[in-house]
Amino acid sequence: MKSEKLKVESSKYILRRPYVKVIVAKNSGFCFGVKRAMEMAYKYAKEHPDKKKYSLREIIHNSQEVKKLEAEGVKHIEKISDIEDGACVIVSTHGVTPTEKNRLKEKHLNILDTTCPYVKKIHLIVKHLAESGAQVVIVGDKDHLEVSGIVGYAQAPPEGKGVSVISEIEEVKKMRVSAQIGVVAQTTYNLVKYMEITKAIMEKAFAQGYAQVSVHNTICDATYNRQEETIKIAKQAEIMIVVGGKNSANTKRLYSLSREILKTVYHIETAGELKASWFKGKKIVGVSAGASTPDSAIAETVKKINEIGRKHK
Amino acid sequence: MKSEKLKVESSKYILRRPYVKVIVAKNSGFCFGVKRAMEMAYKYAKEHPDKKKYSLREIIHNSQEVKKLEAEGVKHIEKISDIEDGACVIVSTHGVTPTEKNRLKEKHLNILDTTCPYVKKIHLIVKHLAESGAQVVIVGDKDHLEVSGIVGYAQAPPEGKGVSVISEIEEVKKMRVSAQIGVVAQTTYNLVKYMEITKAIMEKAFAQGYAQVSVHNTICDATYNRQEETIKIAKQAEIMIVVGGKNSANTKRLYSLSREILKTVYHIETAGELKASWFKGKKIVGVSAGASTPDSAIAETVKKINEIGRKHK
Numbered sequence: 001m002k003s004e005k006l007k008v009e010s011s012k013y014i015l016r017r018p019y020v021k022v023i024v025a026k027n028s029g030f031c032f033g034v035k036r037a038m039e040m041a042y043k044y045a046k047e048h049p050d051k052k053k054y055s056l057r058e059i060i061h062n063s064q065e066v067k068k069l070e071a072e073g074v075k076h077i078e079k080i081s082d083i084e085d086g087a088c089v090i091v092s093t094h095g096v097t098p099t100e101k102n103r104l105k106e107k108h109l110n111i112l113d114t115t116c117p118y119v120k121k122i123h124l125i126v127k128h129l130a131e132s133g134a135q136v137v138i139v140g141d142k143d144h145l146e147v148s149g150i151v152g153y154a155q156a157p158p159e160g161k162g163v164s165v166i167s168e169i170e171e172v173k174k175m176r177v178s179a180q181i182g183v184v185a186q187t188t189y190n191l192v193k194y195m196e197i198t199k200a201i202m203e204k205a206f207a208q209g210y211a212q213v214s215v216h217n218t219i220c221d222a223t224y225n226r227q228e229e230t231i232k233i234a235k236q237a238e239i240m241i242v243v244g245g246k247n248s249a250n251t252k253r254l255y256s257l258s259r260e261i262l263k264t265v266y267h268i269e270t271a272g273e274l275k276a277s278w279f280k281g282k283k284i285v286g287v288s289a290g291a292s293t294p295d296s297a298i299a300e301t302v303k304k305i306n307e308i309g310r311k312h313k
Numbered sequence: 314m315k316s317e318k319l320k321v322e323s324s325k326y327i328l329r330r331p332y333v334k335v336i337v338a339k340n341s342g343f344c345f346g347v348k349r350a351m352e353m354a355y356k357y358a359k360e361h362p363d364k365k366k367y368s369l370r371e372i373i374h375n376s377q378e379v380k381k382l383e384a385e386g387v388k389h390i391e392k393i394s395d396i397e398d399g400a401c402v403i404v405s406t407h408g409v410t411p412t413e414k415n416r417l418k419e420k421h422l423n424i425l426d427t428t429c430p431y432v433k434k435i436h437l438i439v440k441h442l443a444e445s446g447a448q449v450v451i452v453g454d455k456d457h458l459e460v461s462g463i464v465g466y467a468q469a470p471p472e473g474k475g476v477s478v479i480s481e482i483e484e485v486k487k488m489r490v491s492a493q494i495g496v497v498a499q500t501t502y503n504l505v506k507y508m509e510i511t512k513a514i515m516e517k518a519f520a521q522g523y524a525q526v527s528v529h530n531t532i533c534d535a536t537y538n539r540q541e542e543t544i545k546i547a548k549q550a551e552i553m554i555v556v557g558g559k560n561s562a563n564t565k566r567l568y569s570l571s572r573e574i575l576k577t578v579y580h581i582e583t584a585g586e587l588k589a590s591w592f593k594g595k596k597i598v599g600v601s602a603g604a605s606t607p608d609s610a611i612a613e614t615v616k617k618i619n620e621i622g623r624k625h626k
Contacts, residue, residue: 206504206530211530213527217518
């Protein structure tokens with residue numbers, strides 16, 4: 001990816017009268033899986049106008065988008081027990097465990113499954129790994145919905161070697177290792193960190209003698225490109241604005257990756273949170289956004305930054 | 314492994330009147346696979362006194378041992394075509410390709426297969442990898458017999474993705490990578506270098522998107538322990554003597570690992586090659602030896618070093 005490509009190319013973010021240089025990551029905003037899920041959900045809501053409709057947990061980690069879907073009659077709930085039998089339910093992009101899926105079926109619900117296809121692929125991989133007798137290691141955020149779903153599919157059969165979730169490299173030290181290990185990553189994990197962690201796992205496993213470690217790169221392309229681009233922009237910018245849900249793992253990751261390069265990084269959900277004081281004396285502003293951030297939030301952020309720039313002139 | 318353990322503990326190397334401090338790696342000399350092969354070969358030679366007997370290539374990479382076996386009537390030859398039908402043939406510790414094995418069978422030879430069980434295990438692993446559609450990567454010395462044998466077993470079926478041999482990390486750059494890769498190491502490769510190479514392979518494969526890389530630690534324990542111990546001794550010694558066949562890959566590896574730490578490292582096959590001038594002013598001498606180096610060669614080396622030490626007093 002060449003740095004020229006990092007300029008604001010997409011017409012939707014171009015400022016007609018720029019007062020400040022804003023570099024927006026091209027790979028910001030809705031990824032394939034999120035776009036697909038939102039389209040599916042709106043279509044589904046229209047097709048079932050008279051039915052009770054629920055979204056099991058946030059369909060994507062963006063509260064503005066969750067509210068917009070609620071306006072279409074899809075109520076966001078956290079527990080399966082809150083859904084009455086026979087209602088409509090949307091399974092979120094992050095997926096559910098096989099046990100949860102069975103519970104939904106038992107309640108005779110009309111199910112729309114918006115699980116990201118890349119997450120589904122991980123379900124299949126860990127299921128196969130567990131069945132082949134491997135210890136499954138999932139590299140990702142312990143409390144994240146996507147990871148809980150994957151853990152469910154990796155729940156080892158009796159002959160299996162169990163499941164471990166690793167969020168940071170330090171945790172490898174305490175991890176038990178068996179002779180056959182299969183490793184996968186949360187789709188939004190960082191590839192560089194994933195490589196470091198898998199190397200540490202191999203070192204530990206191999207110190208015990210013969211061992212087989214299979215590593216699957218399950219980080220999605222959109223994540224990889226977005227993170228790489230965000231890092232490059234952070235290196236050029238004087239201030240970085242990361243737009244996205246406060247509980248969005250991939251947005252938080254963009255924030256922390258930027259913070260490794262730049263001190264002045266802010267994570268906002270909406271343009272309303274921007275403060276003029278942040279931008280005093282700053283000439284180059286970088287903007288990146290998570291996979292669950294709508295284009296409108298990015299466009300409003302860029303507009304607001306420019307307005308602040310005009311006032312500072 | 315604690316450093317106390319690195320002192321000369323084995324009674325066979327203890328000097329009764331030491332003139333110089335000699336630290337001998339405990340894990341030096343014949344490994345399990347070599348010991349097993351030599352015992353098998355001598356027994357076999359005795360059991361077939363009246364037959365023509367051949368060793369297909371060096372049974373182990375130590376010319377002194379090859380000569381000793383020739384004295385028992387086992388002639389060392391390089392080509393299968395040099396063996397007459399119906400004769401006795403010993404397959405070396407390094408193994409042969411399936412094609413070569415078939416050729417031996419076609420000649421109705423009486424075969425003694427001394428292939429190291431750890432090498433046999435690699436044959437099975439790469440065969441399985443190739444059959445499952447993976448690209449097989451063998452990390453080791455391109456021209457080594459063990460590697461040629463493994464390549465034979467990794468020869469992909471029509472649906473396979475081929476075989477690559479990587480000796481050094483730089484070669485990964487030029488290597489083609491497919492979405493499914495299985496990696497094994499020559500039994501005598503260095504684990505640290507193997508980890509670096511596998512990481513580079515993963516980085517390259519993962520940069521293309523989804524890929525699965527399974528890494529098998531096929532470096533044998535004896536190799537690992539010997540290399541680790543040799544490195545520790547080299548850190549304490551002022552001069553290092555590595556004893557073993559000049560064409561022994563694992564001995565050469567001990568030499569190069571020592572050379573990364575110490576300038577004064579010498580690779581000898583027999584004590585007769587030792588030069589008094591090397592030891593002038595040196596008070597601590599390290600000694601290590603390859604898996605195919607007989608105990609007698611190590612003992613003679615230690616004795617000779619001490620004699621030189623006495624003369625320097």
